[in-house]
Amino acid sequence: MKKNELKVAVIGGGSSYTPELIEGFINHYHELPVKDLYLVDIEKGRKKLEIVGGLAKRMVEKARVPINIHLTFDRQEAIKDADFVTTQIRVGLLDARARDERIPLRYNRIGQETTGAGGFAKALRTIPVILDICKDIEALAPNAFLLNFTNPAGIVTEAVIKYSNVRSIGLCNLPIGTRKQIARLCDVDVSKVEIEMVGINHLNWTTKILVDGVDITESILHKAAEASGLTMKNIPDFGWDKAFLLSLGALPCSYHRYYYMKDKMLEQQLEDLKTKGTRADVVKKVEEELFELYKDPNLAVKPPQLEQRGGAYYSEAAINLISSIYNNKKDIQTVNVRNNGTIPCLPDDASIEVNCVIDSQGARPVQITTEMTPKIRGLLQIVKAYEELTVEAAVHGDYNAGLQALTIHPLVGSIDVAKKILDDILEENREYLPQFFSN
Numbered sequence: 001m002k003k004n005e006l007k008v009a010v011i012g013g014g015s016s017y018t019p020e021l022i023e024g025f026i027n028h029y030h031e032l033p034v035k036d037l038y039l040v041d042i043e044k045g046r047k048k049l050e051i052v053g054g055l056a057k058r059m060v061e062k063a064r065v066p067i068n069i070h071l072t073f074d075r076q077e078a079i080k081d082a083d084f085v086t087t088q089i090r091v092g093l094l095d096a097r098a099r100d101e102r103i104p105l106r107y108n109r110i111g112q113e114t115t116g117a118g119g120f121a122k123a124l125r126t127i128p129v130i131l132d133i134c135k136d137i138e139a140l141a142p143n144a145f146l147l148n149f150t151n152p153a154g155i156v157t158e159a160v161i162k163y164s165n166v167r168s169i170g171l172c173n174l175p176i177g178t179r180k181q182i183a184r185l186c187d188v189d190v191s192k193v194e195i196e197m198v199g200i201n202h203l204n205w206t207t208k209i210l211v212d213g214v215d216i217t218e219s220i221l222h223k224a225a226e227a228s229g230l231t232m233k234n235i236p237d238f239g240w241d242k243a244f245l246l247s248l249g250a251l252p253c254s255y256h257r258y259y260y261m262k263d264k265m266l267e268q269q270l271e272d273l274k275t276k277g278t279r280a281d282v283v284k285k286v287e288e289e290l291f292e293l294y295k296d297p298n299l300a301v302k303p304p305q306l307e308q309r310g311g312a313y314y315s316e317a318a319i320n321l322i323s324s325i326y327n328n329k330k331d332i333q334t335v336n337v338r339n340n341g342t343i344p345c346l347p348d349d350a351s352i353e354v355n356c357v358i359d360s361q362g363a364r365p366v367q368i369t370t371e372m373t374p375k376i377r378g379l380l381q382i383v384k385a386y387e388e389l390t391v392e393a394a395v396h397g398d399y400n401a402g403l404q405a406l407t408i409h410p411l412v413g414s415i416d417v418a419k420k421i422l423d424d425i426l427e428e429n430r431e432y433l434p435q436f437f438s439n
Contacts, residue, residue, distance in 0.1 A: 005035035006326065009078040011133060012089040012150070013039025013071070014049035016290045017314050019302040021086075022056045024315035026063040032323050038070045038078035044093065046073070048291065055294045062300035075133070080140040084322055087133060088149045091125040092432050094287070098280035103424045105273060107417045110266050113279070114152040114202050115258050116411030120390055121425045123152050124402070125432040127159045127394035134164035145362065147171050147321060148336075149314065154201025157336040158351035159391045169363050170336025170351060171321060172201055173313040174253055180313070182251075185223050186211055197334050198250075198343065198370045201353045203259075203383050204334075205250040207370040221245045236268050248375055259379060259410055324358035332356070337363045345372050346384055382408060397435030399426075 008025075010018065018039065025034050039056065041049040053071040060067045072078050079085055090097065100118035101111035112118045130150065137144055146168040148156050157170030175197055183190040188211055196208035209217045225242035235254045238261055245251070258265050269278075276282060286305075293303045317333075324331050332355050339350045342365040346352060356363035370376075389405035392398050399422070406418035426436055 002326070002328075003083065005033055006084070007036045007038070007082045008034050008322075009038045009040060009075075009082040009085045011040050011075065011078070011085065011087045012045075014041040014045040014047075014052050015088045015090075016048075016052070016287050016294075016306065017088060018052045019055055019059065019294070020306060020315040021318060022059050022069075023302045024319035025067060026059060026065050028319050028323055029063075029065045029067070032319070032326055034067050036068045036070060038072055038082070040072055040075050040078040043073055049073075051291055051294045054297075055299060058297075058300040059302070076136055076140060079133075079136045079144070082137075082141045082144045083326075084145050084147060085133070085137055085141065086147045086149060086318060087130060089126070089129065090150075091122075091129050092429065094280050094284050096125065096429065096432070097122070097283075098278050099428050100425075101269075101278035101280055102273075103428065104412070104421055105269060105278075106424070107420060108266065108270075109417060109421065110258055110262065110411045111269060111278065112258060115255055116409055117406060117421045117425070119152040119155070119202075120386075120402070120406060120409070121429060123155045123390050124394045124425070124436075125429060126150060126152075126156055127391065128435060130156050131159060131163055131395070134160055134166045134168075137166045138164065143167075145169065145322075145325060147318060149318065152201065154203075154336050154351045154353060155387045155390055157201070158349075158387060159395065161338050161351055162349055162391060163395060167362055169321065170201060170353070171317055172336070172353065173317050174202065174255075175204075175334035175353070176313040176317050176320075178206055178251075178253065182206075182209060182220060185220065185227055186216070188212075194332075195334075195355075196368065196370060197354060198368055198372075198376065199253075199353055199380055200351065200384060200387065201336050202253065202255040203380065204253050204353050205248075205256075205370075205376055206253070207250045207368075207376075209251070217249075217251075218246075220251060221249070224251055236265065238264060250370075250376065262411065321358060325360060325362065328360040330357055330359045332366065333358050333363070335363050337365055340365065342368060343372065343380075345377050345381060347388070350384055350388070379410070382410060394435070397433070397438065399436065402426075 057069045100121040104111040104117040110116050146166045149171045153170045153172050160168040179193050183193045194210040195206050197204045209220045336353045339352045355366045386405050386409045389401045393402035406412045412418050
C-alpha cells in the first residue's frame with residue numbers, strides 16, 4: 001500500500017546543490033507527498049547547512065507546500081524510518097578535491113575528481129563513509145532506497161552492491177544531459193528522444209539514438225562532429241573528430257575526452273593550473289558567490305547562478321527517480337545498478353550504467369541491443385577492472401590493490417608513476433584513510 005506521507009533524508013544537505021533538489025520536491029509535490037525532509041551534514045559543514053537550510057525553508061514557505069524542513073547533524077535521526085535516503089557528500093570538502101586534482105598533475109597525469117587518479121583518491125575517502133551510512137540504513141530504515149549521487153558514483157554504487165544489503169541505485173546527471181544535448185542538436189523536444197546507453201558511470205557510450213521512433217544514430221554522429229555544447233560545464237568543449245566518431249559508431253560521453261583526447265586534455269589542465277588553478281579552485285569561488293546569494297533573507301527561489309556549478313539536471317534526475325519508484329511508473333531511466341549479466345563481458349556484481357525500468361521495486365536493467373565489440377569492450381573492461389580493484393583497496397585498506405588499480409588505469413599506466421601517486425594520495429589524505437594506517 002502506497003504511503004500518503006514520505007520521509008526523505010539528504011546526507012550532505014549543506015551542499016550548494018540542495019536548493020535545486022528543494023525546487024524539485026516543490027514542483028513535484030502533487031505526485032510526491034514529502035512530509036519531512038531532513039537535511040543532514042557534519043559539524044564542519046554547520047555554516048553551509050544553516051545557510052542552505054534557511055533558503056530551503058523560505059522556498060517551501062513561498063511555494064506554500066506542506067514540507068517540513070529539518071536541519072540536523074544526527075544522521076541516525078534523519079535516516080530512521082526514511083523512505084528515501086540520498087547521498088551527496090564530499091569527504092574532505094573541496095580542499096580534498098583540489099589535492100585530488102593536483103597530485104596527478106605533478107606527474108603529468110590528468111587530475112580529475114571522478115576519473116583516473118583523482119577519482120581513485122576520492123573513492124578511497126568516500127567508500128568507507130558510504131558503507132557506514134548503509135549500516136545505519138540497514139538498522140534504522142531497512143526498506144528505504146539509497147539514491148547515491150556522490151562521485152565517483154559508479155564505484156561507490158559497486159561498493160554498496162558488494163558490501164551492503166541496502167536497496168541502492170546510483171545516479172548521475174550526465175544521461176539526462178546527453179538526451180537534452182541531442183534534443184537541442186535535432187531541434188526537438190527532449191520527450192521525443194530515446195537513447196540506449198551502454199557502459200559504466202562516466203564511461204558510457206550512446207549506441208542508439210531514436211527521435212520519434214526513427215533511428216538517427218549515424219546522422220547524429222555526423223552532426224556531433226561539427227557541434228559544440230556536447231559536454232558538461234566542468235569539461236572543456238573540444239569537438240569530436242568525425243572519422244573517429246563514425247568508426248566508433250557511438251556517441252561517447254563527455255568524460256571520454258579524458259581517454260580519447262588525453263594529451264589535449266592534459267595540456268589544457270596544465271595551462272589552467274598556471275592561470276586559474278584546478279577545477280576545485282574554480283568551484284570554490286562559485287560556491288562562495290552562491291552562499292552569499294543564499295544568505296539573502298529575501299531570496300526564496302533557486303538562483304540561476306547555480307547552473308554554473310556544473311550539476312545541471314541533478315534535481316530532475318533525482319526527483320524523476322524517486323517519483324517513478326513511489327508511483328510505480330515503470331518508465332525508462334539511465335541509472336547505476338548491479339550488472340546481473342546485462343553486459344555479458346563484465347562481472348555480475350559489477351555496477352553498470354544502462355537503461356532501466358523504474359518501478360516500486362527499484363531499477364531493473366533493460367536488455368541491451370548493442371553488440372559489445374572490441375571498440376567499446378576493450379576500454380570498458382580495463383576501467384571496470386580498475387574500479388573493482390579500487391573498491392577492494394578502499395574497503396580493506398589494501399595497498400597492493402590500490403597500486404594495481406592505478407597501474408592499469410589508462411590515465412596513469414606506469415608502475416613508477418602509479419606508486420608515486422598512490423604514496424602521495426595516502427600521505428596527503430592520511431586523516432581520512434585510517435584503513436591504510438591501522439597496523
